[in-house]
Amino acid sequence: GQIDLETLQDVLQRRLNEIELLSKDLLEVGSTRWEKLFNPQKLDLANVSAEAILELEKLWLRRGIVINTDIPSDLPKVFADQRRMHQVLLNLMENALKFTESGGKISITMLHRTNQWVEVSVCDNGPGIPEEEQQRIFLDRVRLPQTSSKTSGFGVGLSVCRRIVEVHRGRIWVVSKPGEGACFYFKVPVWQGQEQ
Numbered sequence: 001g002q003i004d005l006e007t008l009q010d011v012l013q014r015r016l017n018e019i020e021l022l023s024k025d026l027l028e029v030g031s032t033r034w035e036k037l038f039n040p041q042k043l044d045l046a047n048v049s050a051e052a053i054l055e056l057e058k059l060w061l062r063r064g065i066v067i068n069t070d071i072p073s074d075l076p077k078v079f080a081d082q083r084r085m086h087q088v089l090l091n092l093m094e095n096a097l098k099f100t101e102s103g104g105k106i107s108i109t110m111l112h113r114t115n116q117w118v119e120v121s122v123c124d125n126g127p128g129i130p131e132e133e134q135q136r137i138f139l140d141r142v143r144l145p146q147t148s149s150k151t152s153g154f155g156v157g158l159s160v161c162r163r164i165v166e167v168h169r170g171r172i173w174v175v176s177k178p179g180e181g182a183c184f185y186f187k188v189p190v191w192q193g194q195e196q
Contacts, residue, residue, distance in 0.1 A: 010058065021087070038081045038167055042191045045078055045085060045118060046071045049108055052089040056097065063102040067093075070109040077191040078118050084164045085188070088172075091157040092122040092184045099126030099182070115190055117170070123183040129176040138162040138172065161186070 053060075053067055060067055078085075089108075096106045109121045129137065138158050165172040168188045176182035 007058075038084065040079050040081050040168070042077045043080045043082055043085060045080075045110060045120065045188075046075060048082065048085045049089050049110070049120075052086055052093055053108075055090065056093055059094075059097050060106070063097075063100075065097065065100055065102065066105045068105065068107040070107065072111065075110055075118060076112055076115065078188045079191040079194060080168055080188050081164075084168075088161045088164050088186065089120070089122070091161050092186075095157070095184070096122050096124035096126070096182075100124045101126070112190065117187040118190055119185060119187040121183050121185045123181060125181040128178040128180050129174060129182050130178055134174050134176060137174065 049069065049071070053069070059065075093106070093108070100106055104125050106125075107121075107123045109123070110118060112118050138161075162172050165186045165188065170186055170188040172184070172186040174182055174184050
């Protein structure tokens with residue numbers, strides 16, 4: 001079928017914006033001022049994820065993918081940089097969309113086990129990630145060597161996500177069984193009343 005020209009322009013514009021952001025991030029990643037570029041504040045992660053979902057709406061609606069969110073109404077605010085959290089959530093959702101077949105499901109869950117951390121997960125029902133690749137996907141390298149084409153699309157994004165989460169003193173990890181999808185988790189600190 002013919003590709004709708006307007007849709008194509010949208011996609012290309014988005015890619016250009018992403019490349020520009022990624023270039024900035026790589027410059028920042030390479031700089032020693034990485035931490036100084038953060039502006040942590042009292043932040044509502046539920047709002048940040050709602051914005052990211054809306055930004056990707058065309059992608060998931062067009063492919064008939066369902067996005068379920070499970071976010072408690074009493075989720076505490078976190079102490080985090082808004083732009084960076086948006087970037088992490090957007091990246092994890094884009095990866096999930098990339099590996100989810102049309103008609104599939106993605107779920108975004110947030111919870112707080114203690115009053116110290118909010119834990120976020122983005123799960124898909126895609127092909128999953130082989131165990132030997134699960135640690136390497138967070139390394140600073142654009143493509144994994146000798147990977148299957150199924151997991152070669154992670155690119156630089158996950159290493160940037162890792163750095164962002166670690167600067168927040170949190171951590172990021174993945175739980176996956178090949179054939180059963182993948183869940184990416186990260187945790188960031190709960191806001192304790194501190195100033196910026």
